[in-house]
Amino acid sequence: MTMANPNWVVLGPGAISGLMAAGLLEHRQSVSILARHTRKNSVSWQITRSGKKTAFSAPVVQLPLAKNSVFIVAVKAFDVTDALQRISELDGFQKTMPIVLSHNGMVTLPATLKGLNVHYMVTTHGAVKSRDENDTICIEHRGSGRSWLEAEKKSTQAKLSPWFILQDAFPPLLLEQDLSEKRWLKLVVNCVINPLTAIYQCVNGELLKEKWQPQLYSLATEAVAVANKQGISLTRDDCYQEVLRVARETALNHSSMLQDIKQQRRTEIQQLTGYLIQTGKAAGIATPTHQALLDEFQKRYAN
Numbered sequence: 001m002t003m004a005n006p007n008w009v010v011l012g013p014g015a016i017s018g019l020m021a022a023g024l025l026e027h028r029q030s031v032s033i034l035a036r037h038t039r040k041n042s043v044s045w046q047i048t049r050s051g052k053k054t055a056f057s058a059p060v061v062q063l064p065l066a067k068n069s070v071f072i073v074a075v076k077a078f079d080v081t082d083a084l085q086r087i088s089e090l091d092g093f094q095k096t097m098p099i100v101l102s103h104n105g106m107v108t109l110p111a112t113l114k115g116l117n118v119h120y121m122v123t124t125h126g127a128v129k130s131r132d133e134n135d136t137i138c139i140e141h142r143g144s145g146r147s148w149l150e151a152e153k154k155s156t157q158a159k160l161s162p163w164f165i166l167q168d169a170f171p172p173l174l175l176e177q178d179l180s181e182k183r184w185l186k187l188v189v190n191c192v193i194n195p196l197t198a199i200y201q202c203v204n205g206e207l208l209k210e211k212w213q214p215q216l217y218s219l220a221t222e223a224v225a226v227a228n229k230q231g232i233s234l235t236r237d238d239c240y241q242e243v244l245r246v247a248r249e250t251a252l253n254h255s256s257m258l259q260d261i262k263q264q265r266r267t268e269i270q271q272l273t274g275y276l277i278q279t280g281k282a283a284g285i286a287t288p289t290h291q292a293l294l295d296e297f298q299k300r301y302a303n
């Protein structure tokens with residue numbers, strides 16, 4: 001895809017999209033913001049990276065949309081459908097406009113949103129968003145990671161591709177033709193680590209202890225059976241080892257779901273465990289260990 005001088009439209013900005021918008025502004029890109037609610041003409045936010053604070057500001061999106069608009073949608077999984085619906089109703093929107101879509105879990109889009117030009121992105125960056133006493137959005141970049149974007153690889157026209165710009169603005173960003181396997185692997189890891197750490201209120205590294213291994217293995221085994229039925233060629237050992245690797249590398253962290261529980265925010269459990277169970281049911285694969293985890297989670301948190 002080629003596009004000279006894209007007009008980046010960023011939803012939020014939230015933790016991840018705020019980092020991306022900041023990188024784009026630092027690369028002198030045209031960025032505008034589609035906020036959920038704002039009466040102002042511009043949106044400001046602050047990013048703390050390695051202890052250093054930097055302020056950013058961008059105008060709210062002008063309608064009708066510019067023809068070269070590219071959207072960045074990094075929202076909680078339960079907000080994905082509404083966010084895409086909102087974009088598709090904007091004056092000037094065309095279905096060919098690229099949409100970078102990044103979220104944990106999986107969301108089945110309604111038929112009306114199926115023809116959109118969605119490019120999934122997976123990221124391992126870690127960031128949290130809060131608001132200070134002046135209601136300014138504050139984003140703390142806590143962990144540098146990497147990202148993968150579902151897009152055609154660099155061509156001879158690379159300099160005209162918006163992905164080439166995004167690779168500079170939000171590095172490292174790898175382009176991959178098909179992210180399905182990566183998205184499923186992340187789903188499996190999240191379906192193991194998130195609910196367990198949220199239920200038992202522990203750091204991720206707790207799950208490395210021997211006593212958890214039979215449960216981790218059952219969860220990985222059931223999830224892989226569902227993934228395989230969807231044509232994803234992951235193995236049980238790929239997934240189990242990846243769960244252990246993530247638990248080891250983030251041993252002292254609280255998972256995002258545990259953080260959501262502690263701050264009494266809505267969790268993404270339905271788009272993680274709920275999605276896995278439903279997809280398994282539709283494919284005739286039983287997922288009793290995930291169901292037991294979901295039941296326990298709902299008993300405790302009704303979330």
Ligand SMILES: NC(=O)c1ccc[n+]([C@@H]2O[C@H](COP(=O)([O-])OP(=O)(O)OC[C@H]3O[C@@H](n4cnc5c(N)ncnc54)[C@H](OP(=O)(O)O)[C@@H]3O)[C@@H](O)[C@H]2O)c1
Nearest residue numbers: 012013014015016035036074075076079083103104126127
């Ligand atoms: N943060 C991380 O470190 C991280 C890492 C990897 C993956 N993820 C995943 O990435 C996704 C995004 O996470 P995040 O932490 O960036 O979330 P976040 O900080 O909550 O950001 C989401 C932003 O999108 C906005 N938004 C939602 N629906 C909207 C709509 N219809 N119109 C306009 N704006 C809308 C939200 O606005 P409001 O403020 O009004 O809600 C918020 O500013 C999640 O699925 C998360 O699990 C996050």
